[in-house]
Amino acid sequence: MQQLLRIAPVIDDLGNLFRAEGHELFLVGGSVRDALLGSLGHDLDFTTSATPDETHALLRRFTPSTWDIGKDFGTIGALKRADGQEWQIEVTTFRADIYRSESRKPEVSFGDSIDGDLIRRDFTVNAMAVDVATRAFVDPYGGLDDLADGVIRTPSTPERSFSDDPLRMMRAARFASRLGFIVADEVVRAMTDMAERITIVSAERIQAELSGLLLTDSPRAGLDLLVRTGIADYILPELxxxxxxxxxxxxxxxxxxxxxxxxxxxxxxxxxxxxxxxxxxxxxxxxxxxxxxxxxxxxxxxxxxxxxxxxxxxxxxxxxxxxxxxxxxxxxxxxxxxxxxxxxxxxxxxxxxxxxxxxxxxxxxxxxxxxxxxxxxxxxxxxxxxxxxxxxxxxxxxxxxxxxxxEEIASLRPHLNGDQIMEVLGIGPGREVGQAYAFLLEHRTEHGPLPEDEAVELLRQWWADR
Structure with a gap:
């Protein structure tokens, strides 16, 4: 409640806008999880019954800073300044995405209820919501218990969840590392059985998820999970x-x-x-x-x-x-x-x-x-x-x-530059200039800097010896 009160200046006004137009609006996913962990930041995620066009129109009344780059996926973004703080907001229409077996991209479809939206989310700890209008806590799949127990579990069966989006198998590893949670046995079994399905996900999404895992404070557990389940065999076989x-x-x-x-x-x-x-x-x-x-x-x-x-x-x-x-x-x-x-x-x-x-x-x-x-x-x-x-x-x-x-060692350069080399030797651009440059750089590395007159004499002697 302390976390929700802290963001009340944002969610109260936003909630009133959506409610006045007959739409539901929920704080959802990672925002609710982080609020429960006492670590809610300034990025707020919402889900709504409104369509993307309706959402965009309402957000424009809420703040002049909006964008619709994620509109095809049902997401409208906004930046809100309130009480001397900046809030980055994303509002997504209730979703019901799936992957087809042969597809590398999700097939976007919109849902009609909060429960239907939450069951399509990756893990129970990310499948909780708070009704912005009533402050009712929505947790149909036991996310609060799993958060308290430190367990990564899926709202639906893990087989269905990973079939909908195979990248969730990698996300399980990232959350295990980020939160220090244990991945439920049935989730590990599904990851092992379905490891090959990760191959339908684009390289860009895999890269982003791998980087997200590596940039946690303790990526070791997540990486080891990817190796144990066989997923690493497809995305990073060298490991x-x-x-x-x-x-x-x-x-x-x-x-x-x-x-x-x-x-x-x-x-x-x-x-x-x-x-x-x-x-x-x-x-x-x-x-x-x-x-x-x-x-x-x-x-x-x-x-x-x-x-x-x-x-x-x-x-x-x-x-x-x-x-x-x-x-x-x-x-x-x-x-x-x-x-x-x-x-x-x-x-x-x-x-x-x-x-x-x-x-x-x-x-x-x-x-x-x-x-x-x-x-x-x-x-x-x-x-x-x-x-x-x-x-x-x-x-x-x-x-x-x-x-x-x-002496200058951070960016070592030869005693003389290319123009000086050509002037001393009386030659134009060509292979010999590069060879002279390499000789002077090696001498500089081995013996340290020289006064320019000594460098000129050294270059002339090298040229004569050739």
Whole structure:
């Protein structure tokens, strides 16, 4: 009731508008769930008996800021400013959507009752409503009990619910992680039996749901549920492939569990270092070892994964593109996976200036993310080794800061630019300019900055030696 009173300036006026025209209006779904959990924000979801056109007309009387981008799905949006606050509102006509077996998109149809609308919703904890006019609480499918018990259950049978929209199987995993709830046994069985049905859902919707899961505070439980039910085999097969069969002597750790732990640790480091949830960080942490299954070799008593960083970067690119992730995300994740072992080439020795410059140069804009991934990748139970790796990486970050205070290393450039190179050598654009540029950049990385006159002499000597 405290939550409802807090939003009363919005819902009272809106409710009176709809009621005066003979329409029902309910606060619904996630808004009711979050109100019951004491965490209702400024995004309010409603459902109504009014048609989309009727809803739009009423909302225009309520606020000048409205939009109908979701009209084909029965949804009209609005922005309302009241008492110094902004409220984002979505009002959807009672729905009765279904998927046909061969379709990738829902077939939209409108319902005629609140109970019919709620039974079509994904889970009981999202199938509760409050009548805006009377404040009557509507909970025909036991959502309040499931919310109290911490259980994810469907209003209708899970088979019917997942047949209507297979993406709900992934949503069950997201809510399990977001709310820390247990998924009911019958829901898990249906997810397992119907896993292949996820293939009719578009890549864009799968990507959005996967990102939503990864961006929760604790995605591990949801990801493990997707693997256990077989859904991951269709949307992210590289993840269950990490469950390598352990040999009898346990010569390598469980790569699957290691990857989930790295994700946990990357999320903790994000928070510790003051960052917002970052999908690039989390995808890189989850997928950093996906090259291991195809590179695993047994060499005597030792197991190896040579070049799994390079192979993993290529596999990540292919999978993320298939999921229609933005090209910038794909590029960043692949680069991080490709670089995630770079630190270990220096971890047992002292960092020279040239090694520091090369590390920073290769990381480029991904340096902070590489710091997080590399630190998170230490999951050894050997405390002595863990402490040694942590100290070594702290030394690297200290050396980067120290060198950065003396010279520009964040965006390394050669001693001379292309125009200067052509002027010194008396040549025009061509391959030789690129070769000279690469030579000067490598020298800058290895030895540090030079005064311009010395750089000119170095370039002339290189040219003469050719």
């Amino acid at each position: 269950p492939a990490l469950k390598l069969e352990l040999d009898e002597h346990h010569r390598h750790k469980d790569v699957y569990q290691h990857s989930l732990t790295v994700l946990d640790q990357a999320i903790a480091l994000e928070k510790d270092r003051g960052h917002e949830p970052d999908i690039v960080n989390r995808l890189a942490a989850l997928l950093h070892d996906i090259g291991k299954p195809v590179t695993r070799r047994f060499e005597g008593s030792k197991v190896t994964f040579h070049h799994h960083d390079v192979v993993g970067a290529k596999l990540a690119k292919k999978r993320l593109r298939a999921l229609n992730y933005p090209s910038a995300v794909v590029k960043s994740v692949a680069r991080l996976i490709d670089l995630h072992l770079r630190f270990h080439g220096y971890s047992d020795g002292e960092w020279s200036d040239s090694a520091v410059r090369r590390y920073v140069r290769d990381a480029g804009d991904e340096l902070e993310r590489l710091h997080i991934l590399t630190r998170a990748d230490c999951t050894t139970r050997n405390q002595q080794r863990a402490n040694r790796l942590r100290r070594a990486y702290e030394e690297l970050e200290w050396r980067i800061d120290e060198l950065a205070s003396q």
